[in-house]
Amino acid sequence: MSVSLSGIVMQYPGTRALDNVSIDFRFSEVHGLIGENGAGKTTLVSILGGSRQPTSGRISIDGIEFVLHSAGDALRKGIAHVSQEGSLVPGLTAEQNILLGDEPRIGFGIINKGELKRRAAELVGRWFPEVSIDLDRPVDSLPMADQKVIEIVRALRGDIRLLILDEPTATLPAREKENLWRIIKTLPARGIGIVLISHFLSEVKALSDRITVLRDGRHISTLAAADATEAQLVDFMLQRSGSVAAASTERAVERRLGDTVLDIEGWKAGAVEVDRFQVRAGEIVGLIGLTGAGHFGFARSIYTGEGLISGTCRFKGEVLKGIHARTMQKRGVAFIPDQRMENSLVADWDVRENLAMVHPQHATFGGSGVLSNTREVREASKIMSLLNVKAHSPSQMIKDLSGGNKQKVSIGKWLYGADERYSLMIFVEPTEGVDIGAKREIHGHLKRLAGQGTAIIVASSDLLEIGDVSDRVIPFVNRRASGEIDQGNFSENRFISAMAGVLQ
Amino acid sequence: MNAASPTIAQAKDTASGRARKDWMLKYSTLFALILLFLGFALTVDRFLTTTNLLNIVQQISMLTIVGAGLTFGFAAREMDLSVGYMVGLAGILVPLMLISGVPLPLALLGGIAAGVLVGAVNSALVTLVGVPSLIATLATGSILYGINFLTTGGRAIYGGLPETYLWFGQGQLLGIPVLAYAMMLFVVLAWFLMERTIFGRYIYAVGGNLKAAELSGVNGRFYRAAALVVCSLFAAVAGMLLAARLGSGQPNAGERYLLDGLATVFIGMTMFRPGTATVTGTFFGALFIGVINNGLNLIGMDTYIQSIVKGLIILVAVAIVSRTTKLKLL
Structure with a gap:
């Protein structure tokens, strides 16, 4: 009783998004799917959900091979996909959303409202009897968790055997998360398998029966959740491509650090919290974390003030009021963002x-x-x-x-x-999609600028890069800055366990 | 992560292929204009005469000024649908002021102030309130339309306009209409601002990638607002010249400048830097419209058929731009 992918390859011009991936998704389990951005999770579930077709490979359900031509095709075979962004129509009521596209009719295209109410309530009752949601309210006025439940109920409208949930809790407050977890947990016992994608490792570990780790389009491991530790999962997720320590000893010049340029206290921006953060002139501070850990958002918020709720920012000794890209730039802060075509060029x-x-x-x-x-x-x-x-x-x-x-x-x-x-330059993913030669040159320029007395912050998911350029590293875990690693203690193991929140 | 980078030979190859395609795209509209011109010159007797050619220039001068203003809006990715009624408003206000004894320089300043004011209202709606410019200017246009008819009672304003004022619209200097000088002045001014100043560069920046511009420290709100003010201001200038040419202020005289003005920009966007509104492109776009209008007039074609022809030309221009570039108007 399962959907099996075997030998799935997805080739895009220039990149191989999936390379010979074989996984078995059982109808009796929650199957966690994890990996960093670009690992191939999204491509994999869109193939599973029928919206993309693999370059090669086979998909079989209970041993019978199928070709899924479209999302509708996958639905008919019993595979439903609840995407991350949400697919509810705001303004329509919960019950209208549940039966969207399959409304009971009186005839002449006129909707049978009574029947619609009855069927929507029956669907919710069948799957989640313990849940009480006001179904005739506009769906966007419901709590976020209830909206997710409505989406799940709609996905389960047909004869569904496998439900793909893409980051179902990403938008939920902590309290509502646990409710949704309880609900998700009940489905496998009733013959509906779950494929769960989430950036929250603790969540994946708590919910899943088995966990599959992807990295760079390759299937790294599938293991029982009970046996896995978070440190081990992080270890699987991250590329070990060289020795961080070796790179960091190649440091050419010992820089002399100057005065504190940036001093941040009690910073709360969006969901990111940082108690204290300082950078001195001539210093390069690296920020690391898993995807969604908040290090990119923090780096950005220093320059743009986006989502800033509270906190003081002292820049060259002066307390700043009103943090905004334009004013920060005039004061002498440079921000080199990630996704250059979108944010920079x-x-x-x-x-x-x-x-x-x-x-x-x-x-x-x-x-x-x-x-x-x-x-x-x-x-x-x-x-x-x-x-x-x-x-x-x-x-x-x-x-x-x-x-x-x-x-x-x-x-x-x-x-x-x-x-x-610039007294302070903030880089986010300074070498994203950059070849080795250019990468080395860019690192050289970061060090050169620091040598001239510029304070530099580098937020990056490339640990080798962080080890190479940084003087110290601040790991982020669950949107909090947690601790600090000195240059003397740089090692890939140390970085990885810090990102998993396991301090050694 | 490491996306395979093409070899240099491949890169050159695709670049030169693209260059050839770009070149054809850039100049095909200009070529069409030349063909059109030759066609009329060969088949219509009175087309290729000094009088008629000067007439064409006179006919397109106001249109070119409106189009040059709209070019700023398009470059910043903002649309101004109120320009036609702004032309009308300025063309009413100035004669009204002149007739009630306001000295000419003051009356002209008043017309310009009206343009700036309407532009300021448009840009406040767009950048401060957050209404999309297409909707905001549709609404202010409707308001201006109402004002134009209320202030005039729907009748033309004429009689007692000073000769100096009429000279702007009807006079000649060295055998060339004053309107032609006015047009060249504003086209060169617009070109200079857009192509040679930081102001113009930043207008293009907010239109090209607003997020990148703002993260680079550019005041996105200011430049979007400025573009909309220029739209109204240039429309006001065109309105003042139009009333001088007609010798009267007419409440509905400006209406056709909206569609024709947009057409000049669309046609212009097929040229030079395809997908981008440029002042030079707009100028040739206006010339295109002027030659067609004039030629069809001389043949004696019905104005309603002319309207259909113009609509088709706009469609073709927009289709070319949409298919060959990633045109995002809104």
Whole structure:
């Protein structure tokens, strides 16, 4: 009684999202599916849910092989997918949502309201008798957990054997989570298998019977949840590609640390909490954590103030009021975000225009608002040679460059016109999708900038990178900064156990 | 993680293929314009005469100014649907003020102030209240329409307009209509602002990637607002010139400038930097519309058929841009 995937391969141009993955999902278990971003979880469940077709591999249900052409096809075979973002129609009532697309009719397309009420209530009662939800209320006025329950009930409308739940608790407050967990737990006993994707390891461990770990599109392990420790799971999830300690001893110059540049206290931004965080001039502080641990959000909130609820930020000794990208930039904070095409570059622009984005006044006629073409080309060429950007000219379109060269432009626009302008530079995933050579160059520039007295924060999921550039590392666990690792204690084991919340 | 990077040879190959496609796209509209011009020149007797060519320039001058303003809006990814009624409003206000004895310079300043005011209301709605510009300006346009008819009672305002004012719309300088100079002045001004100043660069930045611009420290709200103010301001200038040309203020005179103005920008977006609104593109877009209007007029084609032809041309232009670039208007 199971759905079996065997030898699933998903090939995209340039990348293999899934590489020969074979997993058995039983109809009597909660099967946790974990892995870092990009591990292939989403691709796997969209193949399972029929919305994507694998390049090769077989899917069989109870031993009979099938090809799933669409999500509807998968539904008819008994596989339903409840996605992370939610698929309820706001404004419609809970019962209307439950029977959306399958409304009982009187005829002529007119909905039989009484019958709809009865059937919706019956469905909820059948699956979750212990739950009481006001079904005639607009669904968006219900608590988040109830909305998830409504989505699950709708998914279970047909004859479902396997239910895929993608981050079902991501949007829920802690109290509501436990209610949903109890509900999910009841399904396998009634012959409905669950595939659970979640970033919360403790949740996966508590709920699942078995856990499968994916990494870089490969099936790493499937093990009984009772036997697994969180440290072991994290270990499976993360790539061990080299020795962190070895990299960190290659540090060229011992930098002299200056005064404290950034001093943050009692920081609460969104769900992220940090009691105290300091960076000194010339220091590189690495932030690490599993996906969703809050280190990226924290780094971003220092610059944008997004989701900031409380906290004081002292920058170069001065307490700052009103944290906002524009004001922080003027004060001397640079922010080089992740997902460069979305957050940092203008796709329709050439290299020159992108490089001039932050400081266009450096290529004007005598500091006026009038741009000088020749000066722009000259300034752009300077940055291109400083950072070794490979483009045939400053007028090459940014979208035609490779990932590494795009990333160099994304960094270079902050150095345009002058190198030492910023007292603090915050990097998020500075080498995301960047080849080894460019990665090494970018690391060199981080160290060079720190050597000039810039305070640097690097939030990254690349532990080798963190070990290579950082002077100390702050691990984040469940959206809290927890402890600190000194350079002398850098090791991959140490990082991994810190990210799993197991302090050694 | 390590996405396979194509070899240099491959990269060059695709780049040159794209370059060829880009080139064809960039200049096909210009080529069509030349063909159209030659076609009319060969088949219509009175087309290729100095008088008629100057007439074309005169006819498109207000349109070009409206289009140049709209180019700022499009570049910042904001739409202004109130420009037609703004043309009308300025074309009523200035004659009204002149007739009631306000000196010309003050009256012109008043017209400009009206443009800035309407632009400020539009941009406040868009950037402070958060109404999408398409909806906000549709509503303010409707309000302006009402004001235009209320203040005039639906009648034209004429008589007693000073000669100096009429000279802007009807006079000539060195054998060339004053309107042509006005058009060139505003086209060059708009081009200069957009292509050569930080102001224009940031308008393109907020339209090209608002999130990236704001994370780079650019005041996104300010530049979106500024683009909308320029839309109204240029429309006001066009309105003042239009009334001078007509010799009267007419409440419904500006209406066709909305659709035609949008058309100039759309046609312009197929040229030079496909998918991007540019002042040069808009200028040629206006020329395109001007040549078609004029040619069809000379042939004696019904104005309603002209409207259909124009609609088709807009569709073709937008279809080209949508299919070849990732055009996101809203």
